[in-house]
Amino acid sequence: MPHLITFEKKGAIALLTLNRPEKLNALNYATNDRLRALLDSIETDSSIRAVVLTGAGERAFSAGGDIHEFTQSVKAGIDIAVRDFCKRGQTMTARLETFPKPIIAAVNGIAFGGGCEITEAVHLAVASEKALFAKPEINIGIPPTFGGTQRLPRLAGRKRALELLLTGDTFSPKRAYEMGLVNKVVPHDKLLPTAFDLAERIIRHSPLAASRIITAVTRGMNTTIDEGLLIEREQFARMSATDDVHEGLSAWIARRRPEYTGT
Structure with missing residues (x-):
């Protein structure tokens, strides 16, 4: 369902736009599956170096999971609800988090529930001044299901995360920035230009190095410091034999701009 x-x-940047504005870009099952399919295609396309993800319309990035669809899964039984809703959503956000190319969320409006969890999972995020965040799952009697109980405490700290998770209160883009959920808050008309500028500043470097950095950070966050340092060494070792390393070193010594090939 394209x-x-x-x-x-x-250019070298893919723009993905959640496109259910009449539903505030709610994440139904087909949308989650479509996002994963697009990421699969982008991963193997060497001409694409980074991804910007945003929402269609003037109101929402994403209001979260499609509650009407989720309700039918709950009525069908626990195993079906876990498989169709929770596991599918967690697989989608994990794919975003571990994707080997940088993903930047351009949060243009409401980012509730699953929309907030996408923001938590991606590598970088820019928020419009019109953005609004919330962890409202407690209002319908459930915990977050796309990774929100795990990623938000890692970003914001346990007490700040629990306040938002247990109250369901909305919070501003300014607070999202202060907690580390987004990298920058900008005027609404500057949102996509800022996200693309950030992507351009990243893709001037070696795509292999960017991928190794993402891998080291993502895997290392969930380990001890000693295990994380081992992961860092492994990622360095994978890079050290590449053409990009030799090009980067040669360009630095010659004081010229490197021309990376991604090999």
Whole structure:
């Protein structure tokens, strides 16, 4: 269902837009599956170096999971609800978190529930001044199901995360920035230009090095410091034999701009 998420290629950057504005870009099962399929395609396309993810319309990035669809799964039984809703959502956010190319969320409006969890999972995020965040799952009697009980405490700290998880209160983009959920808050009309500028500043470097950094950080966050340092060494070892390393060193010594090939 390609209409659920639009895909545009702008140079070496892919723009993905959640495209259910009439539903505040709610994440139904087909949307989650479509996002994963697009990421699979982008991963193998060497001409795409980074991804910007945003929402269609003026109101929402994503209001979260599609509650009407989720309700039918709950009525069908626990095993079906866990498989269709929780596991599917966790698989989607894990794919975003571990994706080997940088993903930048451009949060253009409401980012509730699953929309907030996407923001937590991606590598970087820019928020419009019109953005609004919330962890509202407690309002319907459930905990977050796409990773929100795990990623938000790691970003914001246990007490600040628990306040938001247990109250369901909305919070501003300014507070999201202060907690480390987003990298920058900008005027609404500057949102996509800022996200693309950030992507351009990243893709001037070696794509292999970017991938190794993402892997080291993502895997290392859930380990001890000693295990994390081992992961860092492994990622360095994988890079040290590449053409990009030799090009980067040669360019630095010659004081010229490197020309990376991603090999």
